[in-house]
Amino acid sequence: KQEVTQIPAALSVPEGENLVLNCSFTDSAIYNLQWFRQDPGKGLTSLLLIQSSQREQTSGRLNASLDKSSGRSTLYIAASQPGDSATYLCAVGGYSTLTFGKGTMLLVSP
């Protein structure tokens, strides 16, 4: 059974810092990996999708990498802003569904 772990569980940084969120998974036989953002009590917003054959994806200030063989992905956020404050969830795509990690709660202070 796929298990997804996210480190750290919570992170507090001042505005402007570059930061890295980590995701690890136990079964490397994956189809893809998605990073989501979730604001409190709200839905899941897809940030980046990396297919299993890809090494990284970029969108604006976000960059996600994937090392399938080692079971790791990182989400890099450049020049963090208070509006980036949210919970970031990593989800690993298996044959028929996504398995989520417990998320990293990010707080960016002005």
Next chain:
Amino acid sequence: AAGVIQSPRHLIKEKRETATLKCYPIPRHDTVYWYQQGPGQDPQFLISFYEKMQSDKGSIPDRFSAQQFSDYHSELNMSSLELGDSALYFCASSLSYAGTGELFFGEGSRLTVL
């Protein structure tokens, strides 16, 4: 662009009552997924449908059932509700099955069981 539509957004029920949640996927998406997210928890997979057939089943209680209709919308039926069923229920849709598609999630339906 059209997104995944879920209704109702909020629902309050008493214990032992029944609730039905609806999900309208993005047009042309053929796969629908249901997830349950308890307070402070990560989303847990319940069930999925591909081309109107159940494709996978997760930790869905026997009291719950779901189906996908000919227009691809899906409904999650929950009976004999318990306090522990209080959660945010997400529906997601994708264009392709076999994990190769990107999942798009709705805003969720918040169920409160009193």
